Amino acid sequence: MKHFTKIRTLMVMLFMLLGTIPASAVERPFALNGSGVATLITNEAGMPIGAIPTGSGTATHLGQWTVTGNVKYTPDSAGVLHSSGEATITAANGDKLNVQINGILDPLAGVDQGAFYFVGGTGRFEGASGNASFVVAINPLTGGFELTVVGKINY
DSSP: OHHHHHHHHHHHHHHHHHHHHOOOOOEEEEEEEEEEEEEEEOOTTOOOEEEEEEEEEEETEEEEEEEEEEEEEEEOOOOOOOEEEEEEETTTSSOEEEEEEEEEEETTTEEEEEEEEEESSSGGTTTTTEEEEEEEETTTTTEEEEEEEEEEEEE
């Protein structure tokens, strides 16, 4: 009888200890679609130097989401506009996913494309990592955009 009591006590302690071990990040596929409006910031010559996007849509692991961010456009010596910045995507439940942006803007085609890098967040996205390819189709007349993102996320 004592032998069974010791085994039960040991099992209970083992399960309690396993519950304290943090779960490790798991790589998962990620897809996001949405639309919004970007307030374009231009220089004196009318060239875009930045944007403040806000938008919403649906995504895996987020459900309905909203986004706010800041993007800067920097020309290189060949005249290519590099986009860089950061954004915070808020999931349906309020968890936040932080993103760093690195891309290339073609203002004539109205397309910005490149990579999103997931860099933490809140809730289940605390410590999130991974990357995804993005394409933003921009309407230069209205500032409206359509966003598509596909990649992998670890959380």
